[in-house]
Amino acid sequence: MPRYQPSRIEPKWQAWWDAHDTFATPRLPADRAFYALDMFPYPSGDGLHVGHPEGYTATDIVSRFERMRGTSVMHPMGFDAFGLPAEEHAIRTGTPPRESTDRNIATFTRQLKMLGFSYDWNRVLATTDPEYVRWTQWIFLVLFDTWFDPATQKGRPIAELPIPTDVVAAGAAAVAAYRDQHRLAYQSEAPVNWCPALGTVLANEEVVGGVSERGGHPVVRIPLRQWMLRITAYADRLDRELEDLDWPASIKKLQRDWIGRSTGAEVDFLIAPAGSAGGAFGAWKRARAAAGFPAKPDTDVLRIYTTRPDTLYGVTSLVIAPEHPLVDSLTTAGQRAAIDAYREAAARKSDLDRTDLAREKTGVFTGSHVIHPLTEKPVPVWVADYVLATYGTGAIMTVPAHDDRDFEFARTFGLDVVTVVEPPDRPAAAGELFTGDGVAVNSGPYTGLATRDFIAKVSADLAAGGLGRAAVNYKLRDWLFSRQRFWGEPFPILHELDAAGNPTGAIRAVAESELPVALPELTDFKPGDTPDPPLSRAPAEWLYVERDGVRYRRETNTMPQWAGSCWYYLRFLDPRNAERFVGADVERAWMPVDLYVGGAEHAVLHLLYSRFWHKVLYDRGHLSCPEPFGRLVNQGMILGEMEFTGYRAATGGWVSAEKRGPEDVPAKVPADQVEKQGEHFVLRDAPKIRVESRAYKMSKSRGNVVNPDHVVRDFGADSLRLYEMFMGPLEATKPWSTTGVSGVRGFLDRCWRLVVDERADDIVLAPQVCDDLPTDEQLRELHRTIDKVTRDIPALSFNTAIARMMEFVNFCTPLERRPRAILEPFVTILAPFAPHLAEELWEVLGRPAPVSLAPWPVVEERWLTDDTIEIPVQVQGKLRGRVVVPAGADVEAMQAAAAADPRIAEHLTGRRIAKVVAVPGRLVNFVLVADAGP
RNA sequence: GCCGGAGUGGCGGAAUGGCAGACGCGGCGGACUCAAAAUCCGUUGCCCGUAAGGGCGUGUGGGUUCAAGUCCCACCUCCGGCACCA
Known part of the structure; x- marks a missing residue:
């Protein structure tokens, strides 16, 4: 009668754990600390997906295991609850996002509890909680109050920013503006990806293939005032400090490529004054030699960035981006119409449209020339959209012979291909493309130099002449941090208004004591036709405030979803702290995260953003460690x-x-x-x-989505947990299989029958369970299982741990007498994997609950070794037999035993042995002298 | 195009350079049953052979080694990511 019924025992033990607060984590660790973190979910309306429990089960097993070993374990869960879907739902239905979000969180919570994860639910948080928003806004103010000191490579308080004397002289407003330009959080009028359909501006990474990542709507580029975070200041540290992290090499590489550090040189080309004689260049060059290379170029030069200054003698044109500020002044009257048309077309295309369509390069000649700083020859300036305004200086020199993009451009427009680098191993063919390193030819005084030496020398020469300088660039852009949305954190920023109600441009931070700036009540969530955010339609009493006799209008942009997920791992440590975002002692005791498991889709953005915030908070003395996540593991897709x-x-x-x-x-x-x-x-x-x-x-x-609710209904939560861990390696992509779930369920059924009498009317011990002393064989079997499971859990090799437990059960099932002394330790090690079943069996065995906190069994080494072992014997590398030898047998003994085996002897008769390879404990291999034939 | 990852039975997968295929699914046979389900036991890489035994086998082709799924070289296929960053 009492068969294994997950639907009965799972809710029972979940309630028990809840009632006893079994998994409550102490504020500070008692001894050893372990922080196991899941990437918290976005609570979507669809509920939990079978992909979620994969990573969650992995960290849960490790957490339960560590707890049983006496470690203090931090294992929290929460919700990344701001986000577009709730707002889109609000736009469609009029339901306020907070309502639908709360409902979805309730569903997620029910589903997560149903799976028996050992979270400390006292620590649960949602990024939308006003108290959480308060500290997100507080961190924003830290960013706002910080400038990056390149000399120390550290973020420092804005008050410590050195102000140049001429700025001081210009007055308080100038000083304020100067500071604003140097903050890590700053405003910028930048071309942004405006998506009319979503009514919002998107980050570059949210635009895929020229359309929005969400919804696939078209995206256009328009200039707009935006909040930016100066993540580029930390690019170098974000790159370098990846080194020591225990992260998958592939993820580190992904981040490095995203940061995209490159080294090269900036070079200034004097814009040739129309109709002037050569004299102007000479004067400019002398002036530069005296004054040096200016930090910012004047409007009389075009500054380019190149990674290959060694190809300067091969330059056949300069190309600037359509958005380059000098396009207008460089365009001659004759070219005006063509350039204007080209620029307008470019504005309508997104970055990716450009790259997709521009397989064929496009561009227009401006009509102007610049003067080559070394050869002093005129070089034509073109506008082409394959040059990005947002990278480097927005202008490049084309060297068709040594860059494939320039090669294509030159071919399209019939420009010259001038070879200046010869491959190291052969002469260069005229007009060929060669992008590797080699030896300089046709390069004036540099001819004959190797690429590397050339770059060093020409960079030094350019710097000495004030014509250029070595430069480092990053693909990483500053982080566009504002959204024209309702459902996000408001910025704690006020814009000063003049008497007429117009912004003066001055801004001030909301006082810390006034945080959080709560979202106003809104009834209309619809985005507008213009990029004006929904908050600009908030009631006046929210929108306008007066401080110190000055009227202000609140910032109406909101923060992106990334904001909340940037620091949630810190708040978990101290979720109710009203004084600080996290208590300093708590932070020091638990950080960094020991194990962080989540999907690879967050490999770049979330992890990079988190690391950035963490480093700023660290620099400002709010945190004790420079990196948040020690060990990172990506679970594979199901x-x-x-x-x-x-x-x-x-x-x-x-x-x-x-x-x-x-x-x-x-x-x-x-x-x-x-x-x-x-x-x-x-x-x-x-x-x-x-x-x-x-x-x-x-x-x-x-139509192939598997719903965890259904799996739990049909097989039980323990089966779902165990199956997801048994499918294969955690990091692998693997297909779902319903028969696989039922196979794992079969294993749990056998575990149940090992202990419980299935034929009795009540839940009683199976008659085979006894108090006998276990046999040596049984102890060997048990301890080998404990050993394997103990080693596999920290390695996250759950599939092999489960396989070993299956072997143990297969071993025990036929036993007519099953000693408790082997069953009880087995139930203990089963507990992290199938916690509900383990609790129930533990209770049936008469042990005091909970097994979840029972001590992890100790492996007795002596049961791991045998007195005798069976070793394979090979002849010529082919397996020909096996012999049993004492475990400690030496090479001679093994060889003798092998040769004595009749089957082996048969293979050896009439042959001469060239040598014998005998590896103690492994095998014997007889190598014969080559057969001379019959 | 570039960068990752992976190719092992019918399927998911296991294997510090040392017995390939642990464990699970599926299949086959048996026990129990009037019968079925459930359960338990056995068997299951392919080929030849009644058997003993033998041969072949980890995407393909080479190589290193007494010994290669594992190491090296070249290639093929699939999956994922990036994509004019100068």
Whole structure:
């Protein structure tokens, strides 16, 4: 009667843990501390997905394991609850985002509790909680109050920013403006990705393929006042300090590529005054030699950035971005119409449209020339949209012979290809493209230099002449931090108004004591036709405030969703602290995070942004460590069930997959109508017809989404947990399999029957369970299992740990007498994986709950070794037999035992042994003298 | 195009350079049952052979080694990411 019933025991133990606060974490660790963190979810309306419990189960197992080993474990959960979907839902239905968000959080909470995760629910938080928003805004004010000191490579208080004397002389307003220009949080009038359909501006990384990542709406570039975070100031540290982190090498590389550090040189080209004689250049050059290279170029020069200053003698034109500030002044009357048309077309294209369409390079000649600083020859200036305004100086020199983009550009417009670098191993062919390092040719005094030496020398010479300087650039851009949205954190910033109600340009921070700046009540969430944020339609009593006799208008932009997720791992440590964003002692005791598990989709942005904020807070003395996440692991994606797809022709018959045309329609084929033939799957009834076999990403449209609620209903939470861990390596992409879940459920059923009498009417011990002393064999089996599981959990190798536990159960099942002394330790090590079942079995065994806090069993080493071992014996590398030898047998003994085996002896008769390889404890291999033939 | 990752039975997968295929699913056979389900036991890489045994096997082709799924070189396929950053 009492079969294993997850639906009965799982809620029972969840309630028990809740009532006893079993997983409450102390404020400070008692001894060893372990911080296991999940990437908290966005509480979407769809509820939990089977992908969520994968990482969550992994950290839960490690957390439970560490707890049982006496470690103080921090294992919290919360919700990344600001975000577009709630706002879009509000726009569609009129429901305030807070309502739908709270509802979704309730669903997520129910589902997470249903899976038996050992979170300390006392620490739960949502980024939308006013108290959380308060500290997010406070951190923004820290960024606002910080400038980056390049000399010390550290963020420092803005009050410590040295003010140049001429700025001081210009008055208080000038000083304030100077400070504003140097803050880590600053405003900028920048070309941004405006998405009319979403009514918002998007970050570069939210624009994919020229359309919005969310929804796929078109995006155009317009200039707009924005809040930016100066993450580029930290680019170098964000790059360098990756080094010591225990992160997957691939993720580190992804971040490094995203930061995209490159070294090269900036070079100024004098814009040739129209109709002037050569004298102007000489004067300019002398002036530069005397004054040096200016920090900012005057309008009479074009400054370019190149990583290959060694190719300066191969320059055939300069190209500037359509948004470059000097386009207007460089355009001659004759070219005006063409340039204007080109610029307008470029403005309508997003960055990615440009790259996609511009396989064929486009561009327009400005009509102007600049003077080459070394050769003193005139160089034409073009405008082309393959040059990005936002990288480097927005202007480049083209060297068609040694850069593939410039090569293509030159080919399109018939520009010269001047070879100035020869490959190291062969002469250069005229007009060929060579982008590698080599030896300079045709380069005046530098001819003959190797690329590396050339770069060093020319950089020094340019710097000495005030014509250029070595420079470092990053692909990383400053972080566009404002959104024209309602459902986000308001900025704690006030804009000063003049008597007429117009902004003066002066801004001030909201006082710390006035935080949080709460969102106003709004009834209309619709974005407008203009980039004016919804908050600009807030009631006047929210929008306008007076401080010290001055009227201000609140900032109406809101922060992006990343803001809340940048620091949640800190708030978990001290979620109710009203005095500080996190208590200093608490932070010191728990940070950094020991294990952070989440999806690889956050490999770049979330992790980079978090690291940036963390470093600023560290620099400002608010944190004790420079990096937030010590060990990072990305769980793999879970795909839908394997599908077989056949193709049907319009005529109705099947078409073999490799011969299908675009008009043939795919059709799902049930697995039992398919068989494998060689490399491919074919239809069982028509083996000529190949079908495709593949697992697809889960998606609503494909209809292959697995709902955790259903899995729990049909198999139980422990089965879901165990299955997701048994599927394969945590980091691998793997397909879902319902029969796989039922297989794991079968294992839990066998665990149950090992302890419980299934035929009794009540839940009582199985009659086989006894108090016998375990046999040596049983102890060996037990301790080997404990050993394997103990080693596999920290390695996150859960699939092999589970396999070993299955072997243990298979070993015990046939036992007529099952000693408690082996069952109880087994239930203990099962507990992190299948906690509900383990608690129930523990109770049936008569032990005091909870097993979740029972001490982890100790491996007794002596049970891990055998007296004798069976070793393979090879002849010529081929397995020919096995012999049993004492465990400590030396090489001679092994060899003798092997040679004595009749089967081996047979293979050795009549042959001469060249040598014998015997590896103690492993194998014996007889190598024979090559057979001379019969 | 560039950068990652992965290719092992019918399927998911396991294997410090040392017995390839642990464990699970599926299949086959048996026990129990009037029967079925459930459960338990056995078996299951492919080929030849009644058997004993033998041969072949980790995407392909080479190489190193007494010994290669594992190391090296070249290539093929699939998955993921990036994509004019000068």
